[in-house]
Amino acid sequence: MKKKLVGVLMCAAMTATMLAGCGNSSTPATTPAEPAPAAPAETQAAAPAETQAAQAEAPEASGDVVKVGFAQVGHESDWRAANTKNYQDTFSAANGYELSFVDCDNDHAVQIETVRGFIEQELDYICIAPIQSAGWDTVLQEAQDAGIPVLIVDRAVDADASLYTTALGCDMIAEGETAGNWLAEYLDGEDANILVIEGSVGASATLGRTEGFNNIVEQNSNWTVLDSQSGDFTQAGGQEVMESFIKSYSDFNVVVCQNDNEAYGAMDAMDAAGITYGVDGDVIIISFDATHDGLQYTLDGKITCNVECNPLQAGFAEGVVQKLEAGEAVDAWTLVEDEAFVAPGIDSDYAVTMSQEVLDGRAY
Ligand code: GZL
Ligand code: ZN
Numbered sequence: 001m002k003k004k005l006v007g008v009l010m011c012a013a014m015t016a017t018m019l020a021g022c023g024n025s026s027t028p029a030t031t032p033a034e035p036a037p038a039a040p041a042e043t044q045a046a047a048p049a050e051t052q053a054a055q056a057e058a059p060e061a062s063g064d065v066v067k068v069g070f071a072q073v074g075h076e077s078d079w080r081a082a083n084t085k086n087y088q089d090t091f092s093a094a095n096g097y098e099l100s101f102v103d104c105d106n107d108h109a110v111q112i113e114t115v116r117g118f119i120e121q122e123l124d125y126i127c128i129a130p131i132q133s134a135g136w137d138t139v140l141q142e143a144q145d146a147g148i149p150v151l152i153v154d155r156a157v158d159a160d161a162s163l164y165t166t167a168l169g170c171d172m173i174a175e176g177e178t179a180g181n182w183l184a185e186y187l188d189g190e191d192a193n194i195l196v197i198e199g200s201v202g203a204s205a206t207l208g209r210t211e212g213f214n215n216i217v218e219q220n221s222n223w224t225v226l227d228s229q230s231g232d233f234t235q236a237g238g239q240e241v242m243e244s245f246i247k248s249y250s251d252f253n254v255v256v257c258q259n260d261n262e263a264y265g266a267m268d269a270m271d272a273a274g275i276t277y278g279v280d281g282d283v284i285i286i287s288f289d290a291t292h293d294g295l296q297y298t299l300d301g302k303i304t305c306n307v308e309c310n311p312l313q314a315g316f317a318e319g320v321v322q323k324l325e326a327g328e329a330v331d332a333w334t335l336v337e338d339e340a341f342v343a344p345g346i347d348s349d350y351a352v353t354m355s356q357e358v359l360d361g362r363a364y
Contacts, residue, residue: 069117086315195256205259298354
């Protein structure tokens with residue numbers, strides 16, 4: 001089961017240093033702050049081999065304020081907005097931080113330069129949610145040479161684990177396999193003609209979900225993936241790709257959307273084309289993220305299966321910072337656990353059946 005981060009309502013005046021970035025998100029006036037959870041429990045070995053990260057040099061105490069830079073992917077989805085808010089709530093002035101937050105607008109070059117800017121400012125810690133997995137070795141080496149601990153958060157980088165202090169996030173391959181395993185359970189031997197709306201090109205979330213789902217496709221000889229194109233994790237992208245799919249294919253019965261915003265766009269496109277979907281429709285929609293609106297559509301039976309990826313990850317990042325501040329070693333990898341949800345009336349070994357109570361109990 002997903003670890004529950006018990007939210008403690010602590011309204012705190014929020015100030016944060018915002019650096020010019022394409023889409024700076026506003027800093028909420030007062031928001032409930034998530035307490036840092038207890039240090040992440042020993043986690044199952046995942047992506048990089050489980051090794052105790054080299055104990056990074058705890059930075060010179062910069063007074064009592066800890067300066068943290070966060071190079072965020074962008075503002076492409078509801079999931080991203082929840083993730084951003086969680087970091088701003090956690091690394092707040094009230095909690096003893098000065099957060100330099102930059103929205104890198106899904107632009108890898110901007111993100112690399114943002115990290116270089118953090119290095120020049122000699123921040124105490126740098127968090128990076130990498131837009132893409134490739135192209136990180138050089139700037140990670142620069143941060144290491146500058147003695148600044150780097151936390152790779154949410155998504156993964158395709159770089160040697162010795163180049164950063166720790167990584168944390170969900171297991172995207174497992175998410176893709178959960179979607180596939182649920183589909184096999186639900187179809188119960190029926191044929192599947194599948195269209196996939198992928199996430200942003202080169203993002204580990206895209207690569208992992210695609211790999212995981214295809215692992216299950218390979219186990220089902222009567223399944224065909226008709227096409228797979230990137231919708232860039234946006235609603236507009238999902239609609240555009242679905243519109244092009246509808247022009248090219250007429251015999252599909254499954255659409256896999258690699259996040260909720262793409263699913264909303266795909267539903268708009270199918271509505272316009274008179275194609276029915278959901279538990280009472282012709283097309284099964286599988287989505288990822290399980291954001292509030294995504295789960296509302298799942299509760300309504302429009303999205304049949306929604307695989308969660310928990311955006312409330314800042315507490316884990318703060319746990320790492322606190323341990324480093326105390327001079328303690330940190331885990332090289334922290335898995336953020338998640339689960340899956342299915343429409344009412346569906347029993348599954350792989351997912352929780354949605355109800356209003358489940359929706360009301362969600363933290364985001
Ligand atoms: C997943 C995250 C993905 C979400 C999308 O951890 O990186 O990026 O699934 C977001 O909604 O755009
Ligand atoms: Zn933008």
